[in-house]
Amino acid sequence: MHTRLCELLGIDYPIVAFTPSEHVAAAVTRAGGLGVLGCVRFNEASALDETLDWMDANTDGKPYGVDVVMPSKIPEEGTKGELSNHIPPEHREFVARTLRELGVPETKANDETGGVLGWLHSIARSHVDVSLKHRVSLIANALGSPPSDVIEQAHSHGVKVAALAGKAVHARSHVDNGVDIVVAQGYEAGGHTGEIASMVLLPEVVDQVGHDVPVLAAGGIGSGRQVAAALALGACGVWMGSYWLTTTEYLESMNNSSTMQEALVAATSSDTVRSRIYSGKPARLLKTRWTDAWQQPGAPTPLPMPLQNLLVSEAHQRIAASHDPTVVAMPVGQIVGRMNAVRPVAELMSELVSEYGDAVDRLQKTR
Incomplete structure (x- = not known):
């Protein structure tokens, strides 16, 4: 299993792993793939800087990458308080009522882990600036092409x-x-995803950009057979995200709270739903009582990014603290x-x- 992607990124296997866990990312890198945090x-x-210091020290000198969320169009921004003013009262009332009906207990919100401001363009740019001070070999953008000056900035540091x-x-x-590098992400994928299945999308993308541009297959990949299929369709490697959520290293990142993994291990490939309730953009999530509530008659329409994540951030923290696998709010693919x-x-x-x-x-x- 060796393609030109391996030469391009300095890795042993053309397996790129997206994960929010530095423990998983480092483990994938050490095992010969490319962990992308x-x-x-x-x-x-400063928190990202500290985490990348840890990555530098725990990847055996091997390459790793980072993933940012940077809209190509720069949106209007503001402080967390200013943004909160744009959230309609009826949306807040719906979330509060739903949490009560689901039996989710109240907990003290933790602004440090809410993940709200990380969706902002300005914060994503700070992520790029910090990352380029470390030993990253790849910067990926989950929302398409970064602005041209960000691409030039990465290239000036020798980063793909x-x-x-x-x-x-x-x-x-x-x-x-x-x-x-283009990541062709099919409909089956977890998180932000489009409407075309991987089997159809991948050869279309390869044909569109030509065989000189490395294409990674994403969505529905969780076995060596599926890696082989992706390469047969013209990919130079695979981009895998969901598959690492049930690893022991991810459990370590969650402070050994196994509720989310319990829900994922019990799920079937039919137990996901594509919705805008997580971030404001279409994303595939684990189907639970929380996602069901948003599909009921009378539920409000999800807000645009970043307001929707700001709306549900505290709810996600309370759900995580509830240790109830039936209400888990987690992006995951059909795999x-x-x-x-x-x-x-x-x-x-x-x-x-x-x-x-x-x-x-x-x-x-x-x-």
Whole structure:
């Protein structure tokens, strides 16, 4: 399992792992892939700086990346208090009423972990500035092409830029804007995702941007067989996010609170829903009583980014503290149906490589 992506990023296997956990990201990097740390949870640049210091010290000198959330169009911003003024009272009343009906107890909100301001363009830029002071080899943007000056800034530090695309036309635009790697993310994926399935999207993107631009397959990948399929469709590697949520390293990041993992391990591939209730943009989430409440008659329309995340941030904290797996608020892809046990990252990486080899051997025997 070796492609030109390995040469481009200095990794052993063309497996890129997006994760909000520095423990998972470091473990993937140490195992030969590229761990990519999600930065949106960092409201303060100093907290990200400290975490990347830890990454530098715990990745054995191997490359890693970061993922930012930076809209291509710079939105109107303000302080948390100023933004809060734009949230309609009826939305706040709905959230409060829903939490009561779900039996979620009240807890003291923690502004340090709310993940609210991390959705702002200005904060995302600070994430880029901090990251370029560290040993990152890739900056990925979850919302498409970053502004041209950010791409130039990364390139001046020898850092590659990746952008997610849900349509072939978006992929072409990313390349024209100077993006180095396109992540073709299919409908099955967790988090922000488009409407075209991976099997259809991936070859369309590869054909659109040409074989000179590395394309990563994302969405519905959780086995070596699926990695082999992605490469057969023209990808240079895979981008995996959901699959790492049920690792022992992620459990460590959650202070050994296993409620979320209990919910994921019990779920099937049918137990997800695509909704704007998490961030204001369409994202695939685990289907729970919390997501069901937003689909009931009379539920308000989700607000645009970043107001929706600001609205539900405290609710997400209370849900996490409730230790009730039936109300978990968590982005995850349809691959959740394969996430049936909590296992170490190294074990998952070894299995992916082994299954890939078996799949290629089977294909060779069909000649």
